[in-house]
Amino acid sequence: MSSVPVLSGVAKEKGDAAAVDLEQFDLRRFLDALGSEEFSSIDGPVDLAAVASMLEGNPQAVLFRQPAGESIPLAGNVAASRSRLAKAFNTTPENLLGEVLKRLRKKGEVVEVPRSAAPVQQVVLTGDECDFTKLPVHLQHGLDGAPYISASIDFVVDPNTGWTNVGVRRLMLRGRRTAGVDLVAPSDLRAIYIEHASRGERLPIAFAVGTHPIDHVAATMRIPTDELALIASLRDAPLGVVKCVTNDLMVPADAQFILEGYLDEHGHVEPEGPYGEFLGYYGGVKKNPVFHLTAITHRRNPIFQTATISGRTMARTDTSQLCALRTEATVWRALEVAVREVKAVYANAATGGMFNVRIAMQQRVPGEARNAIAAVFSCLANVKHVFVVDPDIDIFSDEQMEWALATRFQADRDLVLQDRMRAMPLDPSLGGSHHTAKAGFDLTLPFLRPGMTRSIEHRVPAPPAFEGRRFDSLEAALEDGPKSFEQLMTSTGTRDGREIVRWLEDTGATRTIARDEEGRYFFG
Template sequence: MKPRAEIPHTATGASAPDLERFGLRRFLESLDGDELERHDNPVELADIAALMEGNARAVWISRPSGDSISLAGNVTASRSRLAKAFDTTPDKLLDVVRERLRSKGQLVEVSREEAPVQQVVLTGDECDFTKLPIHLQHDLDGAPYVSASIDFVVDPESGWTNVGVRRLMLRGRRTAGIDLVAPSDLRAIAIAHAKRGERLPIAFAVGTHPIDHVGATMRIPADELELVAALRGAPMGVVKCVTSDLRVPADAEFILEGYLDERGHSDPEGPYGEFLGYYGGIKTNPVFHLTAITHRRNAIFQTCTIGGRSMARTDTAQLAALRTEVTVWRALETAVREVKAVYAGPATGGMFNVRVAMQQRVPGEARNAIAAVFASLANVKHVFVVDPDIDIFSDEQMDWALATRFQADRDLVLQSGLRAMPLDPSLNGATQTAKAGFDLTLPLLKPGTQRSLEHRVPTPPAYAGARFESLEAALEDGPKRFVDLMAATGTRDGREIVRWLEDVATKRPLNRDEEGRYGFA
């Protein structure tokens, strides 16, 4: 077992972290009415899921079920709010995230007295899941779920902190099921502990800044606590847990401390409304035992939106989409040269359909890009590659490119027998999937040539041609398009040119070339 890397124990001087800047409350208070829906009157727990279903705004409930702990949800369920968290715009979000991931994050350990998340410490019988505003999210769920929980464990092989997002199904006051079915680092760590008959210390942060959720979804080999700090772009305060040696964000709203049962995958968990918009069935999963709850004074609990028909307006789809874009871009960087944009549509869960805009340099690069995206993530099923003139964020332009630049017998790339996302309901029990790539690019031009007229996109006339003393002088200069003839005299009408062309043709032969330009014979 490798020793855990030491964290600088200092909270003073230039590297001291701001323990309020990345608080959930501050982020919520920064949202305007277009992004935040507030409920100051009591809201029953049974009504919370319906309030958030398909809601384009974040929801902040001051008194869920009349309790004193407030509840926020749907916080990361829009690209605009994710962009705001990174102090950028939606179209620049991926660029900002990629740039921050190039830096090493700075962790600063703070004392328990300094850590806002340990202002209140509950252990023993005082720590109780059922005293938190945890609600039933979907009709057929097996129980209320903690759905916005970010987990922290230490990998004994590397000494790194592993960070992810896992749900917790309430089983009692201090026990919960945790989903560890899909392949993941945490699953491998948990299985290794169970084989040795050991408990796995684990902690969950609930009520965190959107950046922390983005970091928790990333799959990049590194100490993922440092990765979260890198995405923040500022020193990150961490504090040692009360009942374990784990380090967790000191500025979270809640930390749920405990361990995974040494029996490993032992108990039924589910059903649950999954991130693909359908239910996941009952699975055998480990049991989490709660040993402490620590939280801020006046803390905000958090819930995430996940399944349902409004996938594009769920936390999980928006977070998965950004994670997919980062992963795909990293794969494309080594496969092709001029990637211009990557977009994963949240309506597909943020992972199944990926769009890529690129400038082809040699024939076949679009297909190379498709192959690279296929291999980058098991979840990606359909890849659409377009030229840079297509706005991949526009469904209208993508539909247009599919309709006018694609021939199925020429431009469809099919690959079968690939690793599957197990939750994909279209598999019908299969363990492997097929993937499709759509090459929506125009034919690659030879150097020094331009697109044929049939491949050029119409735009409003610009009237940018040269001025001449007369239309006759303009045509004497060389062939001209109609727009050039209008520019030649500065007319803002054009009908007089039609009359002139008709009249001059009776005196002097006119012809038109293959591009439709007028000229004297």
């Protein structure tokens, strides 16, 4: 596959609602299309205190129709499985990465629609009417500092490029119209905010809540472009955007909710946290900026959304599944320029979707597996462990990966270590260090040069297939050349084989039958 190009900035041209389908990527429509194995609906009232435990480890997306007995439904776990992400892209889990990479190569079209046509501005609340505490926001983890809005996608404009930057940030409720925002880890939004705060300026920002899974995938990507266009690319359809009511930001017109406001000019000064982080442990209290709410706009019959983040069932959280897909796309692009025949890339969601990466590849020359390991070490700070296998290993199978590690790896020969690399600050194993060590595991079989075949000790057993030439007799089969026992059975078409044992014994009494180094029979 060719590398993913850097997308150019996209002008947002005026249009009308007819220019784009403003219902195609409606969250409600996506949920309605899920089957019973992927989705469940809770029709009666549910206390907000019960939501987190009902989502924890749940393999299904869940719609709480009356959270706290109120009228705004709450959806959770929407993107918390690879199969649901695949459904969002109209493909299969195995082909999901390929579909994402294909869409990333397309130029995204962004069309501004008038406010009268934008579903997300059917209801507009400003002033005292907009209130965080009137939304179904729940406590997610036992030690969290407050209820969090966790499925929020943020939109800001980078004044240096004019592009819209899109990301995923949580909001810790501090009051009716204030919330803490986590901006500690390096990011484009952090850099943009610090620049504004250094000048004593507020940063206009908007958050979309209740969005199609594709929009969340786009928000996790790190590709230098106007990221509204990136959403359109991944949707493989024009993106309708609308101008906010209280600032000039453009946001998806088909979202369920938009929370408008600004990050104040005071910088990283207010405590935010603790919070259950995406690595399965708590993050402590940090100093962070404050978001001030100036408007809430939403559909007439909206769905609010929460995302699962942390705990012991990481593979069944929204964050891990989204991070895994982002990791795979980033790693694939890095491998495209480092090695040649990459067959598959998989980031296991159980590791937070980024710390452990598996690669299946065909080596063309000795050492390519190590080149792949080095490329992955460098392309993402979050990746700590890289496992490279031959194409015969299914990297989606824990069983096969364990087998490859057990039988194709020698630590003194196949372990690649690199220390003092950039660390993910939230990694609890760092012990206060600002650097991390990374390990690569070369689980490939010894490299074969052209014309060479593997010794029998490196061949994988499989049930006999009984495919090959037929002969008039067993004598004729052996006269033709050495044969395995399976080939002897195939040569006569027998479905038993015990008669061949008798024939070998009887014939061996009068004529020498020997065996070669692979155990094949031949006349000596």
